[in-house]
Amino acid sequence: MDAEQRVFLFLQGPPSVFARKLADELEARGAKTLRINLCIGDWVFWHDKRSVSYRGRLANWEVYLRRFLFENKVTDVVYYQDRFPYHAVANEVCNQLDIPCYAYEFGYLRPDWVTLERDGMGAYSRFPEEPQKIRDLAQNMMPVSTEVEYPYPFFNEAFGEVFYNLLNFFFPWPYYLFDDDKVYNPLFEYLAMIPRLLMARRKDEGANMLIEDVVEIAAGYFVFPLQLQSDYQLRYNSRFNHLSEAIELTIASFARHAPKAQHLVFKVHPLDNGIEPWAAIIRRLSRKYHVKRRVHVIDGGNLATLLKAARGAIMVNSTTGLHALRLKCPVKILGIAIYDIDGLTFQGGLDQFWYDPEKPDQRLLRAFEQVLASTIQVKGNFYTRVGRKAAAVAAAERLIAETVNLPGALENEPPRLKKAIAQGIPVTSRAQIKTRGKKQHKEDDWAGLEHEL
Structure with missing residues (x-):
């Protein structure tokens, strides 16, 4: 498909302007880009003529998204954190409609890389797990560079996270139905970290x-x-x-x-x-x-x-x-x-x-790291101008060329999904909308897991 026919829909991105910069690079190559903001933090990092806001309930998100995809002739969907409930629903809908979706995150080969995978990560990754296939693929790939080309201070990352989450905490009313899927109250969490930071050196x-x-x-x-x-x-x-x-x-x-x-x-x-x-x-x-x-x-x-x-x-x-x-x-x-x-x-x-x-x-x-770097990693970061530019350019080129996970690292089905099912991990967006990880431990929650040993 020609770039001029491509319409990329962006959902939530990291707490930085990276998603907008990636969209700019896609548009420079002829594609059209759109964005759906889900909260005030999203809006602050990206509000222009390409963006719209969804202010409904998570329960109604699927209906809204299906209509949006159809009316705007969306050809590709891009999101950060693939198991975020809104993104889990998007992945399910896109699979049903045969629309490619792409998840990105911090790089597996961090600190100098960004991960960009087709569909998802973890149990949903379509990256191969057969050792011999990985060895064979690596034979024609370049060795991984260990040189850090795009360093960034931790402050940049921390400031983005704190700013984004506190915006959503103190100014929720424009998107008051937004489900942030957080384990902790962000204000309480950041206040709790202050004494730890002060005592870090000691x-x-x-x-x-x-x-x-x-x-x-x-x-x-x-x-x-x-x-x-x-x-x-x-x-x-x-x-x-x-x-x-x-x-x-x-x-x-x-x-x-x-x-x-x-x-x-x-x-x-x-x-x-x-x-x-x-x-x-x-x-x-x-x-x-x-x-x-x-x-x-x-x-x-x-x-x-x-x-x-x-x-x-x-x-x-x-x-x-x-x-x-x-x-x-x-x-x-x-x-x-x-x-x-x-x-x-x-x-x-x-x-x-x-x-x-x-x-x-x-x-x-x-061999594994060579295949990673050549198929689902791009050099750069989310938090510096030079690092964002490098990652955005590399990611845009792969998205336009439809070479994410290529050559060879795009299995027909996620190979780790069977293992996830065997372990009892919820593997549908319907199950994962039910918030996991928020259960607070009690004495009874520590009942032995002897049957799993």
Whole structure:
């Protein structure tokens, strides 16, 4: 299809002007672009003649979207965060109408990349998972550049997030029916982070001392890097409603099956807001399973140092897993992750992992990253002028040429979907509209998950 015949509809984007810049690049190549704003934060970052506002209920979104797609002859849909409820509905509608949709996010190969995939990510990714296919594809692809070309200060990202979410919190009335699908009240969340930020340096100093002690444990240890409870990959690409369930699953298995001299270290996410009492939860579960002397919690410090010396790492589906693989650390995934591939991560059960962690195949890892970079990653970022320009140009060229996931990394069906169904993960937008991850933990919520071990 010629570029002049293409009509790209943009839904929500990241808290920056990146989506608008990408649309500008598409229009410079002859396409038409449209935007639907869902909240005041969307409007602030993009309000021009191409944009309209949806102020109805989430329950009525499908009907509105179907009509909009038809009336505007939309040929492609682009959105950020594929499992955001409005986007999950859009994906379902587009599949029914045979309209290509594209999801983008922070890059798997971050910090210098943006992910751009056909349809979705995680369980919905159409990226191959067959090791031999990945090796074959990589033979004709360039090695991945490790040079960071588009750095940006964390302040840029943090300011965008805070500004966007507080706009929606303090000025909700223009879009008062908008469902933001947030786990926490944003004002409460940001206020909770202030003391953590103020104590960060002191906390890191103490944590690095603990890490030095842990690394010297003669019998060895395993690491569980905690994700954020608000992480979409945790909430919609795992069977866990709350991270405490994954923690209990891991501690219970560790208590019953790990060699008695082994230790288990939980590392709190550096951007954790402090609302969830992870240390108290882990201490309670360690006592429950009688391993309190062998389980540790570290808040702060250098995760890479921990991973380099660890016997293995367990995580739900964090992109930290890729960093662990690069450090030759064996990895066991509890949810759905694009890199959970035979030869890279441990494919046996968690109980077996404690005794038999397998080192990742470094040649396969290089091939995997080559295919990633060549098919579903573009260089750049959302938060600097130069980085946005680079990512927008590269993404626009792939969208116009219809080469997202190409060459070769576009399976007919999402290959990880069967695994997600087997794990009991909701895989339809209808189910996912029912908010996951918002359940607050109670004593009864920590009932054992022995039947899953």
